[in-house]
Each structure stands twice: as structure tokens, then as C-alpha cells.
Amino acid sequence: MKVFAEGAWSRPPKIILGIDIGTTQSAVAFAYLYPEGPQTLYNVTAWPGQEAKGEKKVPTLVYYDTDKKAVSFGAEALKPEIAEKAEDDKWQLARHFKLHLHPDAMKHKHNLRAQPLPAGISLLTIYTDFMAYLLKHTKDFFEFRIIDGQKVWEDHFRDMTMVLAHPNGWGVKEQNFLRQAAIAANYVPSSKATSHIQFLSEAQAPLHFCMFHGDLRNRLKPNTTFAICDAGESIVDTTIYGVTLARPVLELEEKQAPASVLAGSIFVDCEAERYLNRTLSGAELSSEDVEECTKAGVKDFKSVLKWSFIDETADHLIQIGPIRCKYPSSIRVRRDHMVISGPVVKGFFDACVNEIIASVDKQLEGFNVQNILLIGEFANSPYLRQVFQKRYEPRGSRILFVDNYSSPTAAAEGGVVYVRNVMTMQRSAKRAPRFSWGIETSIAFNYDDLDHRDRKTQVSTSGRTLVPGRWHGVAQKGVVIDEGDIVRTPVSLDFPSLPSELGEFKLDLYHYSRDDEPVWMRNKQGGLLPKFSKAVHIYTNLSDLRGALNPRIDRDGTLQYQLNFDICMRFGGVELVAYSEWEEERTTRTGRCTLVPTIDQA
Structure with a gap:
């Protein structure tokens, strides 16, 4: 809970809901604004399966049983007992389903191969089920945290404004899809779907988040230019903004259409998985052992090495155990940990990093950009931060970070701030169409x-x-x-x-x-x-x-x-x-x- 705007609210009561359904993680934020009350923003936590952790994010996962019914969501779907039941009862897991909604042109351009959807389950059904899950636990959290929350929710839910964050490259088709899913999930009736559902690009949402959380606004002067590179899970968006007015109201304009590339952090995981599978498959192991060791190795990489790697001159360890196998000498394994050289690990990253740098270079061409704000899930990588600093700071662009930045959380919070600013007639950034x-x-x-x-x-x-x-x-x-x-x-x-x-x-x-x-x-x-x-x-x-x-x-x-x-x-x-x-x-x-x-x- 945090106050996100000065002064008390002076308008009628209002619930604002910000949602970001990410490729691997999702988040919900909300504000309940009422006359003379503080303008306070809440992140939904206490998601089932991770109540004790207070996590703001929830895994974007849905299990379906053989009757095509959604039976497990989010962190609960990752529990060992759920995984065992899913295997025994032949459940199907929907994961990375957001990738299926990307426009065809984007998928073809980047040769995107998304994991198939569960057989017989439509993409709209998956989105509807997952959004209904988010709404149910948002309602529970709201009623628990807000004084007289049950009555407040009942009184104002039907006039709630929700804002959905989505990638820059999405347009009318994808927005219509999300609106239909929200209607089916009972967020709003169809008669209010146009007026009560708003959209915010994943390039703009972080801008509102960073104005609220960081000191970016204090660095912005009229007639200066800055860039935001939002390196998320699947998409990396780069947008250049010009400051036309700093006080009393901040006025910004996009200098050109944002650039988007499918080079997010999940593709680093894919490179690591391909390497582990290829290497272990050549080690005369059974197919079951290869699959289990690869799965364990990817899990360990995503938890540890992905967020600590920076030195390509050193060797690094990935846990592939606890299976005890006899490995050939060509594969260096020590106590269930595979030893991988720095250049190999660097290769996992560079497949994405090189594409990101090429995109940012093209965006910056012809502009004098004083500050580059590197945000997003991938921005927590020390290696990516180092690459940005080495490349752009000698060119006069200072690299700024937001500590503990989380893409879904920031997009959800940024959506709430955006709607509040629109309601109070504060200006948003002028935009440049992508086509x-x-x-x-x-x-x-x-x-x-x-x-x-x-x-x-x-x-x-x-x-x-x-x-x-x-x-x-x-x-x-x-x-x-x-x-x-x-x-x-x-x-x-x-x-x-x-x-x-x-x-x-x-x-x-x-x-x-x-x-x-x-x-x-x-x-x-x-x-x-x-x-x-x-x-x-x-x-x-x-x-x-x-x-x-x-x-x-x-x-x-x-x-x-x-x-x-x-x-x-x-x-x-x-x-x-x-x-x-x-x-x-x-x-x-x-x-x-x-x-x-x-x-x-x-």
C-alpha cells in the first residue's frame, strides 16, 4: 500500500483496477478512491500457493483436466503434489499462452514458435478462465484490506474502470479479444465494455510507474530527450520521449513510433534449455533422464545463474541432479552440477541481447538522448545492464535503473496511475503511430x-x-x-x-x-x-x-x-x-x- 498522488480525492468514489497478464508472470494493482480519502495504490498479494511470501506476481499458468475444465492456477499449479496429480490424471498445462495472441506479422518476423495450447481448449477460454481467477482473488484481497470492503466492492464494482496493459505491437484485434475475455470473466457487462475497459501499452505503463516510483521526473527538463527500454519476458520495447513541459504538468511526446522485438528473457531460458538437452542427449543417458535433468537444469538456471551471470571468463554451475548418472568425460559434472564455460553462458544471452542492442541503436539514431531508463524483467540481469552501460554511456547517454523492477507489477501499477491521471485531466504522452x-x-x-x-x-x-x-x-x-x-x-x-x-x-x-x-x-x-x-x-x-x-x-x-x-x-x-x-x-x-x-x- 502506498500513496501515489498528493492530496485527498475530491471526486465520487471509484475503483480502478490495473492488470498485466505477462507471458510467465501476471499482476494486479488497484486503487479505491473516495472523497477526502488518500489516493492509495495496492498490489494484490496472498495469491493461492504463495500466501506466506507476499508475492505481487503470480505465475501465468492454468491446468485443465480431461473434461476441459480449469482445475489449478498460478503458484498452486507449480506445487509437487499438483504436478504429480496432473501427470496421473493426464491434465494439460496452458503456459506461455500470451505468445499465441501476438499479431501474425510479429510471429512471422521473429519465427516465434509458441508452445501448443491444450488440445480442445481455445485461447479465449484460457484467457477468460485466467482472468476470472485473477478477479476472484482480487475481490477477496480487496474485501480483506479495505475497510467495509465487501460493501464497498458491491457498491462500486459495476462502475469500476479497469486498464489492461499489452505489448506495443498489439492493436484493435488484440484489444477486442481482451475485451471479450473480460466480459466473459464477468469484469463488466457488454454494455459497459467500451467505456469501462481501457488499454495501456507496455511502453507507456512503465513511464507512469517510473514517474511515481523513481526520481526520473526530477531529471526531466524542457527540450530534453530520454528513452525507455522495457526489456520484458517476451517483448522488448524501446521508446524515445521528448519533454515539452516539465512544470506544473509534465508534457511528453514520442519522438517516433516505438520499436518492438521479440527478444525477452524467456528466450534466454530457451537457449539454455536447448543447450542442456543437446548436451545431455549426447551423454548416453536414457530419454527419461535427459528430460528430467534438462528440466532441473532449466529451473536452476532461471533461479540463479540467469540473474547473477556477468563474468564470461569464469566457469559456472547449473544443478541437473539429483539423478545419479555416469556421465562421459566430455560433460563436466560435479556433484549433480554441470560445469558450463562463461562463453557458452554468454551465448545464451547474446542471442537476445544482440537483437535488443540493434533495435535500441536504430531508435537512438539521430537523437541526443541524455538518459536511457532500462526496465523490465530482463533489466534485472547484471549482464544486460553491463552491456548497456558499456555501449551507451561512452556516447553520452546515462543508464538508469529502477531497483527490484517487476514488469507485470509495474505495468499494473502504471495502469492505475494512468487512469487516475486521465480522470483528473493530467496529460499523457503524445504518441506516434506504428503504421x-x-x-x-x-x-x-x-x-x-x-x-x-x-x-x-x-x-x-x-x-x-x-x-x-x-x-x-x-x-x-x-x-x-x-x-x-x-x-x-x-x-x-x-x-x-x-x-x-x-x-x-x-x-x-x-x-x-x-x-x-x-x-x-x-x-x-x-x-x-x-x-x-x-x-x-x-x-x-x-x-x-x-x-x-x-x-x-x-x-x-x-x-x-x-x-x-x-x-x-x-x-x-x-x-x-x-x-x-x-x-x-x-x-x-x-x-x-x-x-x-x-x-x-x-
Whole structure:
């Protein structure tokens, strides 16, 4: 429990819940804000299976029985008696399931091979079950720690705001998935899912955490630049921020779109596991002994050597016992400990570290960065810290750390701080989109324009020949956008007579991943060009716009009706926001839009 903002709360009572579901560990933080009360943040501890430790994190694990029912979660799933029962009863373990939610482009780029999901269990089911588990024990913890907690929870839970942290590379599709899981896990009803569930990128969440915990804010001066490298379990995000104002309210802006690489700490574990398995398999051991020794070795590496390695000139020990085996002389084993040379251990790390450094180098190019804040689970590695200090401090960038930083905990806490700041109108950082957004438009066919020839054409309702496939950008990759900036796309619909029902209007929004500003998004055959992809359908129910129908006389003298409105979009926040806007009786009105992600590439 800690106070995270000065002064007493002066608004209506509010519960804010911050959640980070990490690849290997998860965390929940919350604040209960009430009039005249301190603005206090709590971390959920006392998770089943680790009550005595007071751990803020809980393993991201779910066991399923043969009936496909979730039967064990978190730290309890690691207990020896549970592991034995799971083996006897043929339970299936869901682990590292977050990797399955990464966008396909990210998985293909990094050749990611995630552990298969339990047979017959969908990813949505696993997320729903795990989120329900988090909610149950958050509720128990809240009711125990907050005075009159049961009544407070019952009174304010349904109006709770929850914020989910997610990787930088995730977008509308992944956010929609998380929102559906939260609804199914009974966090919020579907009617409140849009207003009561918010998202925060894992690049921004640590920023709010570090402003709260560290002295970073005291180092920030106007017109200076700093970077945050969040080296997490699976993803490493690097973001460069410029300070536009330090006092009285801190104003920041992303200097360019953040960079993300799949080079987190779990891939160091994978390298160690591959080495142990390969080495032991060549030692004339039984397959059972190889499997058990490898499992023991990986567990010991993750507990000890992973967080102590720094010297590549020395030999290091990994416990692979307690199995007593006769090992060949080519494998150095002393009292159940395998001796591994420093350069070999360094190789476990460098597969990831080299990729991280390449990503950070590219981000820093062209910027004078005074401070680099290295955070995340992987940042607790002395070796990674040493590599950063040796590379960047001679170049004038000071490396800063946050002691005992935990990625899931920081993201959960940062989410709570973020929502509180939004509620009190404190500004967040301006963001730069990771790709360009745009819509498909048409242009009047011009025979003299060679680029129009051989393209598919369409005839409009007014009889004009049009060439579709034209790109109209509404937000450009890497160009900083204020969170409140609104992009308006005008829409004009013609009706030959007064319609009895207006129905629904759909606008397709596309991504473009390159840095240039293209003219066309389709080739002459009508197919999407490379680097373009359909991202989301924006649906608008037109029934509320009936009062905006305007009669007009067409050129042939017939009475027709026209409906004019705007689709308004905001791209500056973590989540895409869209709504409709129109004029009716000299009054500007707004309506709700529904965003539906798509994997359709046409």
C-alpha cells in the first residue's frame, strides 16, 4: 500500500483496477478512491500457493483436466503434489499462452514458435478462465484490506474502470479479444465494455510507474530527450520521449513510433534449455533422464545463474541432479552440477541481447538522448545492464535503473496511475503511430492519365466513371499525434426516396507499414498492394441520424434525400476511438461507432 498522488480525492468514489497478464508472470494493482480519502495504490498479494511470501506476481499458468475444465492456477499449479496429480490424471498445462495472441506479422518476423495450447481448449477460454481467477482473488484481497470492503466492492464494482496493459505491437484485434475475455470473466457487462475497459501499452505503463516510483521526473527538463527500454519476458520495447513541459504538468511526446522485438528473457531460458538437452542427449543417458535433468537444469538456471551471470571468463554451475548418472568425460559434472564455460553462458544471452542492442541503436539514431531508463524483467540481469552501460554511456547517454523492477507489477501499477491521471485531466504522452492508417477512395477516371488505364472502374449513382483503389491517409506512421486530435472523414449518402429505415454504414480502415505516403493501395487487378492490410470495420447505426436527412432536387428534377455526417477518429491514444458526428436542427450531435477487427486482407 502506498500513496501515489498528493492530496485527498475530491471526486465520487471509484475503483480502478490495473492488470498485466505477462507471458510467465501476471499482476494486479488497484486503487479505491473516495472523497477526502488518500489516493492509495495496492498490489494484490496472498495469491493461492504463495500466501506466506507476499508475492505481487503470480505465475501465468492454468491446468485443465480431461473434461476441459480449469482445475489449478498460478503458484498452486507449480506445487509437487499438483504436478504429480496432473501427470496421473493426464491434465494439460496452458503456459506461455500470451505468445499465441501476438499479431501474425510479429510471429512471422521473429519465427516465434509458441508452445501448443491444450488440445480442445481455445485461447479465449484460457484467457477468460485466467482472468476470472485473477478477479476472484482480487475481490477477496480487496474485501480483506479495505475497510467495509465487501460493501464497498458491491457498491462500486459495476462502475469500476479497469486498464489492461499489452505489448506495443498489439492493436484493435488484440484489444477486442481482451475485451471479450473480460466480459466473459464477468469484469463488466457488454454494455459497459467500451467505456469501462481501457488499454495501456507496455511502453507507456512503465513511464507512469517510473514517474511515481523513481526520481526520473526530477531529471526531466524542457527540450530534453530520454528513452525507455522495457526489456520484458517476451517483448522488448524501446521508446524515445521528448519533454515539452516539465512544470506544473509534465508534457511528453514520442519522438517516433516505438520499436518492438521479440527478444525477452524467456528466450534466454530457451537457449539454455536447448543447450542442456543437446548436451545431455549426447551423454548416453536414457530419454527419461535427459528430460528430467534438462528440466532441473532449466529451473536452476532461471533461479540463479540467469540473474547473477556477468563474468564470461569464469566457469559456472547449473544443478541437473539429483539423478545419479555416469556421465562421459566430455560433460563436466560435479556433484549433480554441470560445469558450463562463461562463453557458452554468454551465448545464451547474446542471442537476445544482440537483437535488443540493434533495435535500441536504430531508435537512438539521430537523437541526443541524455538518459536511457532500462526496465523490465530482463533489466534485472547484471549482464544486460553491463552491456548497456558499456555501449551507451561512452556516447553520452546515462543508464538508469529502477531497483527490484517487476514488469507485470509495474505495468499494473502504471495502469492505475494512468487512469487516475486521465480522470483528473493530467496529460499523457503524445504518441506516434506504428503504421499509417487510411481509407480507400476513388478518383474520376481520366483516360489521359496512363496510371488510370487498365484499372478496374466503377460507375457511381450519378453516372460518373470512377477508379477505386486510391489511398487516403488519415494518420501517418511515426508522426506524433496528440491524444485529443480528431480526424474527420466526411460521408455523403444519397437516397432516391425517403427511406423507411436507414440501416448501418460501414467504413473499412486499413494499415500501411512503410514510411512513405503512397498514392495507390491496390494494383490494376484490384488486389491489395504489399504492406497494406485491412485492419478494422467501423460500423455506424444510422437510425439516430434520421433527423439529418435533407431533401434536394436532383438534376433531372426528381426529389431525393441526402445524409451527410462525419466519421470522427482519434489515433493519438493507445486505443483507436471512433464516433459519428452530424448537424441536426443547428445542433452538433454525436453517435456511437462499433469497431470490429478483421483479418481479411482484401
